[in-house]
Amino acid sequence: MKIHKYKQCDLNVVIDVNSGAIHIVDDIVYDILDFVDDNQVNEEIIIKGLGFKYSKEAINEGIKEIKTLIEEKMLFTDDPYKEMIANDKSKSFIKAMCLNIAHDCNLRCKYCFADEGDYHGTKQLMSFEVGKKAIDFVIKNSGPRKNIEVDLFGGEPLMNFEVVKQIMEYAKEEGKIHNKNIRFTITTNATLLNDENMEYINENMGNVVLSIDGRKSVTDKIRVRRDGSGIHDIILPKIKKMVSMRNEGKQYYVRGTFTRENLDFYEDVMALAEEGFKEISIEPVVLDDDHPLSLRKEDLGVIFEQYDKLTEEMIKREKQGRGFKFYHFNIDLNGGPCVYKRISGCGAGHEYVAVTPEGDIYPCHQFVGKEEFKLGTVFQGEIDKELENQFKNGHIYNKPKCMDCWARFYCSGGCQANNYNFNKDIHIPYEVGCEMMKKRVECAIVLKAKLMEE
Numbered sequence: 001m002k003i004h005k006y007k008q009c010d011l012n013v014v015i016d017v018n019s020g021a022i023h024i025v026d027d028i029v030y031d032i033l034d035f036v037d038d039n040q041v042n043e044e045i046i047i048k049g050l051g052f053k054y055s056k057e058a059i060n061e062g063i064k065e066i067k068t069l070i071e072e073k074m075l076f077t078d079d080p081y082k083e084m085i086a087n088d089k090s091k092s093f094i095k096a097m098c099l100n101i102a103h104d105c106n107l108r109c110k111y112c113f114a115d116e117g118d119y120h121g122t123k124q125l126m127s128f129e130v131g132k133k134a135i136d137f138v139i140k141n142s143g144p145r146k147n148i149e150v151d152l153f154g155g156e157p158l159m160n161f162e163v164v165k166q167i168m169e170y171a172k173e174e175g176k177i178h179n180k181n182i183r184f185t186i187t188t189n190a191t192l193l194n195d196e197n198m199e200y201i202n203e204n205m206g207n208v209v210l211s212i213d214g215r216k217s218v219t220d221k222i223r224v225r226r227d228g229s230g231i232h233d234i235i236l237p238k239i240k241k242m243v244s245m246r247n248e249g250k251q252y253y254v255r256g257t258f259t260r261e262n263l264d265f266y267e268d269v270m271a272l273a274e275e276g277f278k279e280i281s282i283e284p285v286v287l288d289d290d291h292p293l294s295l296r297k298e299d300l301g302v303i304f305e306q307y308d309k310l311t312e313e314m315i316k317r318e319k320q321g322r323g324f325k326f327y328h329f330n331i332d333l334n335g336g337p338c339v340y341k342r343i344s345g346c347g348a349g350h351e352y353v354a355v356t357p358e359g360d361i362y363p364c365h366q367f368v369g370k371e372e373f374k375l376g377t378v379f380q381g382e383i384d385k386e387l388e389n390q391f392k393n394g395h396i397y398n399k400p401k402c403m404d405c406w407a408r409f410y411c412s413g414g415c416q417a418n419n420y421n422f423n424k425d426i427h428i429p430y431e432v433g434c435e436m437m438k439k440r441v442e443c444a445i446v447l448k449a450k451l452m453e454e
Contacts, residue, residue, distance in 0.1 A: 001017060001404060001405065001406050002016070002017050002018060002038060002039075002076045002077070003015060003016055003017060003033065003075065003076060003406075004017060004406030004407075005030060005033060006442055007030075008308070008311070008442060008443070008446045009311065009312065009315065009446050009450055011024055011446055011449060011450070012024065012025045012026065012027065012029075012030040013025075013442070013445060013446060013449070014029075014030070014033065014075070015406060015445070016074055016075050016076065016077055017406050017408070017409065018077045018078060018079045018080065018081075018409075019073065019074060019077040020409065021069075021074040021075065021077075022445055022449070023069065023074070023075070024449055024453075025065075026062075028050075028054055028058050028059065028061070028062040029062045029065055029066060031050055031053070031054075032046055032050065032059065032062045032063060032066060033066065034049075035049050035050070036066060036076070038076055039070050039075070039076035041063055041066060041067055041070075043059075043060070043063055046059060046063060047059055082397055085395060085397055091143070092347075092350040092351055092388060092392055093141065093142050093143035093144065093145050093351065094137075094138050094141040094142050094145075094148070094351060094352070094353060095142065095145050095147070095148065095149065095347065095351045095352065096148065096149035096150070096151070096347070096351065096352045097134065097137075097138045097148070097149070097150050097151070097352070097353055097354070097355060098150075098151040098153050098352070098353070098354035098355070098364060098365045099126065099131065099134055099150060099151065099152055099153065099167070099354075099355055100119070100126065100153050100154060100155070100354060100355060100356050100357060100365060100368065101125070101126050101131075101152050101153065101154055101155075101157035101160045101163065101164055101167075101357075102125050102126065102154040102155035102156055102157050102159045102160045102357070103118045103119055103121065103122070103123055103124050103125070103154070103155050103356065103357050104118060104123040104124065104125060104154070104155045104156070104159055105154060105155040105156045105159070105189070106156055106159065106189075106191060106192070106225070106226075107156070107189055107191065107223060107224065107225060107226075107231065108224055108225065108226055108228075109189075109222060109223045109224070110221075110222050110224070110259075110293060111222060111257055111259055111285045111287060111291075111293050113286065113287070113366065114154075114155065114365075114368075118155070119356070119368045119369045120369045121369055124357045124358070125159065125160040125163065125357055126160060126163055126355075126356075126357040127163065127357070128163050128166045128167065128170075130355070130357060130358070130359045130378065131163060131166065131167035131170070132167070132170055133359060133378035133379060133381075134167075134355045134359070134378045135150075135167065135170055135171045135174055135182075136174070136378070136381070137355075137361075137378045137381055138150070138353075139174055139175075139178050139180055139182075140381060141383075142180065145180075146179065146180060146181055147180075147181045147183065148175075148180055148181070148182045148183070149183050149185065149206075150171065150182060150183070150184050150185070151184075151185045151186075151187065152164055152184060152185065152186040152187070153187050153354075153365055154187070156188065156189055156191070156192065157186055157187070157188060158186075158188050158191075158192035158193070158197060159192065161192075161197055164186070165200065168184060168204055171184075183206040183207075184204065184205050184206055184207075185205060185206060185207040185208070185209065186201060186205050186207075186208055186209070187209040187211065187255075188208070188209070188210060188211065189211045189223070189231075189235065190210050190211065190212065190235040190238045190239050190242070191231060191234060191235055191238075193235075193238040193239075193241075193242060198238075198241065198242050198245060199245075201242070202242070202245040202246065202250065206250075206251060207251040207252065207253075208242060208246065208251070208252045209252070209253060209255050210235075210239045210242060210243070210252065210253070210254045210255065211223070211254075211255055211256070212232070212235055212236065212239055212254055212255075212256055212272070213256035213257055213258075213262070213268060213282075214256050214258075214262070214265065214267070214268020214269065214271045214272055214282060215262075215267060215268050215271045216230075216232040216233070218256075218261065218262045218268055219231065219232040219235075219256075220232050221261060222257075222259065222261060222293075236275070239254060240275065240276070243276075243277060251279070252279055253279035253280065253281050253325075253327060254272055254277045254279065254280055254281070255280075255281040255282075255283065255327070256268055256272070256281070256282040256283070257282070257283055257284070257285050258282050258283070258284060258285065259285040259287075259293035259294075259295070260292065260293050260294065260295060260296075260299065261293060263299055263302045263303060263306070264302075264306065265282050265303075265306055266306040266309045266310050266313075268282050269282050269310055269326065270313070273317075273324050277324065278323075278324045278325060279324070279325050279327070280324055280325065280326055280327065281326070281327030281328065282326075283327075283328070284303070284433070284436055286415075286418050286421070286430070286433065288421075295432055295436075296432065297431070297432060297435075300432070300435055300436070303436060303439070304439050307439050307440060307443045308443065310326065310329075310443070311329070311443040311446055311447050314326065314329070314447055315447060315450045315451065318451055328440045328444070329440065329443055329444040329447055330444070331410075331441070331444040331445065331448060345395075345411075345412030345413055345414075345415075345416070346364070346412075346415075346416075348363040348364040348367075348391055348416050348417070349363030349364070349367075349373075349375065349387065349388060349390070349391025349392070349394075349416070350388045350389075350391045350392040352364060353375060353383070354367070354368055355378055356368055358377075359377045359378040359379055360374055360376075360377055361374070361375040361376045361377060361378060361383055362374060362375060363375065363387075363391055363416065363417075364416070364417060366415070366417035366418075366421075367417055367420075373387065375387055375388065390426075391416065391426070394413070394416055394426045394427060395412070395413060396408045396409075396412060396413045398427055399413045399427045399428070399429060400427075401428065401429055402414075402429060405434070405438075406438075407434075407437060407438045407441050410437070410441045411434070411437045411438075411441075413429065414429040414430055414433055414434060414437070415430065415433065418430040418433055
């Protein structure tokens with residue numbers, strides 16, 4: 001598939017898959033493209049097929065426009081990357097690491113993939129010694145990369161905040177010694193935020209991810225304490241205070257999850273926007289099909305309607321000066337991600353790893369506990385090269401279904417963990433996730449195009 005076209009918000013959008021060029025076209029050009037096979041433009045067939053609808057002169061003008069785009073290599077282009085990736089023999093270097101600071105949590109969220117924070121294992125907190133070894137490991141294996149991202153994750157990492165501080169101070173010193181810029185992100189459920197740790201987080205974290213599912217009714221039903229009680233009214237003021245401190249360009253976003261309980265998640269995005277948050281993410285839950293909260297194919301129609309509503313509302317609010325960013329609609333039409341990321345995605349298993357409190361290394365936090373994907377330990381300081389190569393080669397050109405998909409350079413083959421969890425093979429995409437991703441890309445492009453139009 002070389003082009004993809006669709007209509008949304010009164011726009012006719014045409015995407016050239018391989019070049020990434022995006023065109024907003026009139027009705028004539030949009031319809032003519034139904035008769036263009038690859039880059040073969042047959043005027044006689046087009047006039048015969050559309051002569052009842054448009055004049056011959058209008059059709060010829062549309063054909064001329066399409067031919068110009070083809071000649072300028074902005075439509076029906078060939079894939080320029082396949083040979084490049086096939087011949088890539090470069091060594092992988094770690095650019096990001098997820099530190100599972102706590103395999104424990106003070107909440108019992110009903111959709112938690114980490115099984116109440118312990119990842120189907122033993123509840124434990126990371127020691128400073130393991131954290132030091134993890135920092136040593138990522139510095140050693142980052143090669144020439146100067147910038148390194150470290151995500152402080154859990155469970156709930158604030159349950160182990162003293163060790164968080166120790167690790168960060170150690171990383172600062174080691175970064176100076178080795179000429180590395182180590183940037184930290186922390187993801188928290190916000191229950192344990194207080195004046196002291198918020199001040200430290202604000203001063204030292206490059207990004208802060210604050211978990212809340214939107215409306216009070218939704219959050220209190222899904223994100224609960226051990227006794228089943230809700231937390232919305234406790235965490236909302238803390239999140240607001242944390243966000244109010246993130247001025248001068250400091251990053252944050254409030255992040256929620258939607259499930260079958262709130263397929264109307266548009267309302268949750270709006271609830272967060274009305275609270276004044278400008279960086280928002282409400283992400284689809286990923287659970288086994290037999291879980292009562294899981295998303296299924298039959299839910300996609302409702303989910304797509306929510307994304308459409310959200311797109312229209314964001315356009316309206318931006319015009320009114322009340323705009324906000326929605327994480328899944330962030331897209332750069334001018335440049336976008338580098339070629340390698342477009343093909344290989346997040347880099348799990350070869351550029352990105354996760355470390356457990358015991359010091360075990362996995363391709364990412366969602367693989368933790370699956371022993372067949374254990375890459376090594378921070379004490380060994382090396383990772384399984386065969387397994388590393390398996391992930392490095394898990395790019396779109398080794399995923400047959402991706403090669404027939406117009407969105408392959410936007411999603412890069414989907415989440416390897418989701419692919420494995422649903423299909424027992426990282427090379428077979430998680431279908432429901434694919435459909436949602438394609439819809440989000442369409443909405444993101446229309447959103448950007450509408451705002452550029454203004």
